[in-house]
Amino acid sequence: MNRGAACKHIKDKGHSLSKTFDSVFKGGTVVNQDGVGRGDIGVRDGRIVALGDLATADAGEVIDATGLHILPGVIDSQVHFREPGGEHKEDLESGSRSAIMGGVTAVFEMPNTNPLTTSADALADKVKRATNRMYCDFAFYVGGTRENIADLPELERLPGAAGIKVFIGSSTGNLLVDDEASLSRILSVIRRRAAFHSEDEARLNARESARREGDPSSHSEWRDGKAAMISTERLVRLAHEHGARVHVLHISTAEEMAFLAHHKDVASVEVTPQHLTLTTPEIYERLGTYAQMNPPLRDAAHQAGLWEGLRLGTIDVLGSDHAPHTREEKDQTYPASPSGMPGVQTLVPVMLDHVNAGRLSLERFVDLTSHGPNRLFSIAGKGRIAAGYDADLTIVDMAAKKKIDESWIASKCGWTPFEGRAVTGWPVGTVIRGKRAMWDGEIVGAATGQPVRFGEALARG
Ligand code: DOR
Numbered sequence: 062m063n064r065g066a067a068c069k070h071i072k073d074k075g076h077s078l079s080k081t082f083d084s085v086f087k088g089g090t091v092v093n094q095d096g097v098g099r100g101d102i103g104v105r106d107g108r109i110v111a112l113g114d115l116a117t118a119d120a121g122e123v124i125d126a127t128g129l130h131i132l133p134g135v136i137d138s139q140v141h142f143r144e145p146g147g148e149h150k151e152d153l154e155s156g157s158r159s160a161i162m163g164g165v166t167a168v169f170e171m172p173n174t175n176p177l178t179t180s181a182d183a184l185a186d187k188v189k190r191a192t193n194r195m196y197c198d199f200a201f202y203v204g205g206t207r208e209n210i211a212d213l214p215e216l217e218r219l220p221g222a223a224g225i226k227v228f229i230g231s232s233t234g235n236l237l238v239d240d241e242a243s244l245s246r247i248l249s250v251i252r253r254r255a256a257f258h259s260e261d262e263a264r265l266n267a268r269e270s271a272r273r274e275g276d277p278s279s280h281s282e283w284r285d286g287k288a289a290m291i292s293t294e295r296l297v298r299l300a301h302e303h304g305a306r307v308h309v310l311h312i313s314t315a316e317e318m319a320f321l322a323h324h325k326d327v328a329s330v331e332v333t334p335q336h337l338t339l340t341t342p343e344i345y346e347r348l349g350t351y352a353q354m355n356p357p358l359r360d361a362a363h364q365a366g367l368w369e370g371l372r373l374g375t376i377d378v379l380g381s382d383h384a385p386h387t388r389e390e391k392d393q394t395y396p397a398s399p400s401g402m403p404g405v406q407t408l409v410p411v412m413l414d415h416v417n418a419g420r421l422s423l424e425r426f427v428d429l430t431s432h433g434p435n436r437l438f439s440i441a442g443k444g445r446i447a448a449g450y451d452a453d454l455t456i457v458d459m460a461a462k463k464k465i466d467e468s469w470i471a472s473k474c475g476w477t478p479f480e481g482r483a484v485t486g487w488p489v490g491t492v493i494r495g496k497r498a499m500w501d502g503e504i505v506g507a508a509t510g511q512p513v514r515f516g517e518a519l520a521r522g
Pocket of ligand 1: 141173232233234258353354355356384385400401402
């Protein structure tokens, strides 16, 4: 498809058509709601104002994207950047550097920091720390607890809030709502879509003896598929009872995926690149405790179920669950070793490699990483390459052959479970509100991170 003829300028107050654009991204192959086709993108005041053939346009800067694909900015809707309280493993600045190095333009960050993000003050503190210090744009989930249920309708609509996050099963940090009565109360009060870590705490507690000292592979036996399924069934039942929208994070089992396909009216679904890519038992033999995460990595049969969910459209978004821990922490003997692995920087190359291998289309990738977050969370003005939207772009070289190398990782943790992986497809440019943040593997812009705005809280954002 050639959309060269479809050039349209948008006039708005104070701008003449002669000095038309601050910048033009030229000659790239644009992937958006129109499909895949050659076209230029005109940007003014940080927003997309024109699409089509802009060969003769007057622009402050012309960025040549010939031979490259231009995607809407990739939004990673699940990361843990550890600030405040865990800055030895990551902070908002270092996590965001890792994000833009990997082609990610915005992140939603999780509340299991120290202190927890469970109050308006804690949220405002994170927004203040992040603004103009993070390299990408951001929103923060507010943790739902038994104590703050009455405040959730107010908290979920505060500026910078991505919504409410609830840990139904315990993981890193001290957030846990494991009783049905409290979960039910949370679902009865929230109005936005809320996100859930879904593993059944009672079953996890009952099965603790399944953990074998020094054997991280027993992590997947302890936190078995049934623990995830029990919790997800309960969550969906309560969501129907209350007419609530639930976002079920990092689905790891084939059974949950098949079940969730029947409940798309209330439930949206996330998977991680690592659950789609790494399989047990092999991964524990290779990485030991570095492969330990919650919910755990699983075998090839579960992974096939996840890919089937991706093919059928059951999966709405990809999240990296970027959860860095230092090597020193990971080197402890299982089960003392913490769960979690970094991922914000490797999401794009790992998934582009799957695209090149024919496992999903580039359009489906965009659906999962831009259109999906835009739709689920009602993001205002991000997630599409369309006039009026922020000029957030992930520019990729689909033909680049590279090896993922730890020396490239900008996260403070300094390691990746994908070390040594040969991939085809690589992020070469990260553009945030019209400005290049990363180009050709170098950070080229200042840290100008701003809160993502949401349709359900516009007046406050
Ligand atoms: O493995 C995990 N690590 N899963 C989670 O849900 C939390 C995360 C962390 O914060 O380390």
